[in-house]
Amino acid sequence: MRSFGLANPKRRLSNYEIGAVSFAFLLAATVFYLDTFTEIQSALATLYVITLLLSAETLTEKGTLLLAGICIGLSALSYIAGHGLHGDLAAALRLTVAVAAMVITCLLIIRNQRARLALIKFNADLQSSEERYRTIFEQSRVALWERDYSQVRALLMKLRENGVSDLHAHARNNPEFISDCIACVPTVAANAAALELLGHVDARNIKSMRRYIAQDDATFLDLMVAIFNSESYFEGKGAIIASDGTTKLVLLTVGFPEDVANFNRVIVGMFDITEREMAQKALFEAQAELARASRAATIGALSASLAHELNQPLGALVVNAQTLQRWLDRDPPDLAAVSRSAERIVRDSQRASDIIQSTRSLLGRRNPVIEPVSLIDLVSETRALMEGELLRSRVAFETSAASDMHTVNAVRIELQQVLINLITNAVQAMAATPEEHRRILVTIGSADGQEVSVKVHDSGPGLGAEILQNLFKPFCTTKESGLGMGLSICRSMLEARGGTLTAANHTEGGALFEMTMPIEAAVHE
Numbered sequence: 001m002r003s004f005g006l007a008n009p010k011r012r013l014s015n016y017e018i019g020a021v022s023f024a025f026l027l028a029a030t031v032f033y034l035d036t037f038t039e040i041q042s043a044l045a046t047l048y049v050i051t052l053l054l055s056a057e058t059l060t061e062k063g064t065l066l067l068a069g070i071c072i073g074l075s076a077l078s079y080i081a082g083h084g085l086h087g088d089l090a091a092a093l094r095l096t097v098a099v100a101a102m103v104i105t106c107l108l109i110i111r112n113q114r115a116r117l118a119l120i121k122f123n124a125d126l127q128s129s130e131e132r133y134r135t136i137f138e139q140s141r142v143a144l145w146e147r148d149y150s151q152v153r154a155l156l157m158k159l160r161e162n163g164v165s166d167l168h169a170h171a172r173n174n175p176e177f178i179s180d181c182i183a184c185v186p187t188v189a190a191n192a193a194a195l196e197l198l199g200h201v202d203a204r205n206i207k208s209m210r211r212y213i214a215q216d217d218a219t220f221l222d223l224m225v226a227i228f229n230s231e232s233y234f235e236g237k238g239a240i241i242a243s244d245g246t247t248k249l250v251l252l253t254v255g256f257p258e259d260v261a262n263f264n265r266v267i268v269g270m271f272d273i274t275e276r277e278m279a280q281k282a283l284f285e286a287q288a289e290l291a292r293a294s295r296a297a298t299i300g301a302l303s304a305s306l307a308h309e310l311n312q313p314l315g316a317l318v319v320n321a322q323t324l325q326r327w328l329d330r331d332p333p334d335l336a337a338v339s340r341s342a343e344r345i346v347r348d349s350q351r352a353s354d355i356i357q358s359t360r361s362l363l364g365r366r367n368p369v370i371e372p373v374s375l376i377d378l379v380s381e382t383r384a385l386m387e388g389e390l391l392r393s394r395v396a397f398e399t400s401a402a403s404d405m406h407t408v409n410a411v412r413i414e415l416q417q418v419l420i421n422l423i424t425n426a427v428q429a430m431a432a433t434p435e436e437h438r439r440i441l442v443t444i445g446s447a448d449g450q451e452v453s454v455k456v457h458d459s460g461p462g463l464g465a466e467i468l469q470n471l472f473k474p475f476c477t478t479k480e481s482g483l484g485m486g487l488s489i490c491r492s493m494l495e496a497r498g499g500t501l502t503a504a505n506h507t508e509g510g511a512l513f514e515m516t517m518p519i520e521a522a523v524h525e
């Protein structure tokens, strides 16, 4: 028998309960005495029912059953003591009535106790859930508000009934509409984060949100539209004015209850996104600035490239024009030589025009034309282009084709630009080399059947350790009038088409540049 069958052994019994239980036991003892030792001929045992009723609230289910058992036992004992085992019929009937009354009372008490316990448990659950809700509400770092939207909902529904279908238009035509709506949304409660968001305001000063909603804030109207359209939730970005006058950007979420009756307690969540928005704005600005800077750098690089590339054909034009002049000045003029010079002038002009065209196509992002290019033809064409320069610098030019594979699908002008760059650099590098040793060897070969290579080997001083490291970086130059852009542009141009450009010192001396072009990649393109 757990704790004598008390309903709650840990709880101290009240005076009423102590009195009731004591009285119940006294009554039980009295009834037993009267029933056993007096001659009263009535169902005295039914009075045990009062004992049960008096103890009902204090005892548990088991306690009640036990007490009922004791009372029935006492009644039976009194019967046996008074009448023996062969008592008369009337006494037996009185005992039966008394026992039936006790059993029924006992069952009713147990049923009542169960209902009472269920109610107590339900109340306890409700209380703990309410406490949990309060704790979450109070301690959340998200600003939470409990607002009464019932009035504003009623107002909006009335408008709908009166035929308003476009709330935005209605707000435009009724300038007071928004402030009327704000006045209809009182705040029931706000947590600490919410008060902090508004600038550590007093909870008593936030009954109305009127002074905290920014004048130009369009989100409140959107929120009204969501209620107007009976949507289940609303999410938007809004602006609020804190008590110190600063504007804060907030992410606003409102979940509307399914039951219209609960619109008097709607939870509104606000999250301060001011810093995030500012950081994002700064990021966008930085990106735009970077894009501007990168465009400027590209244009700068292209101008540098143009200047570099045009330098050669323009120089050749001047030389050929001077030569032409000399042939014309002869007496008689050598017209055949004049014609050759004129042809070279036309060719150089064409080249200059091609360079500009290709740069423009790069700028204009038009697709350059990929076509089969014979490297043997390209090298001999380039040699012819640079003939004047080679002659003047007294450089011997040799070519060798070590492979049958010498046609690639490529952009002709690009390959030619690379080749001209390499040859021009080689010529310039040999300025201090004795004339009889100035030599450029261009070899066309194939490394592994997958790519074609063109090597340019000169007999100059070769590449110093430091320059070798930075050769392909923009603006790396050892020349007084150099830009240091040529090799870097050449490498990017080849790499963009799956090719490579590398530099090394040749074992026999001089610099060795090698460009490769993948045959397959070019074909696929």
Ligand code: ADP
Pocket (backbone or CB within 6 Å): 421, 425, 426, 429, 458, 460, 461, 462, 463, 467, 471, 476, 477, 478, 479, 481, 482, 483, 484, 485, 486, 487, 488, 511
């Ligand atoms: P630039 O010709 O304007 O200097 P480049 O990018 O074409 O720019 O060349 C960068 C540098 O690489 C040159 O200044 C030079 O020092 C070095 N260089 C290039 N080709 C050779 C070569 N064949 N021999 C020695 N040095 C070279």
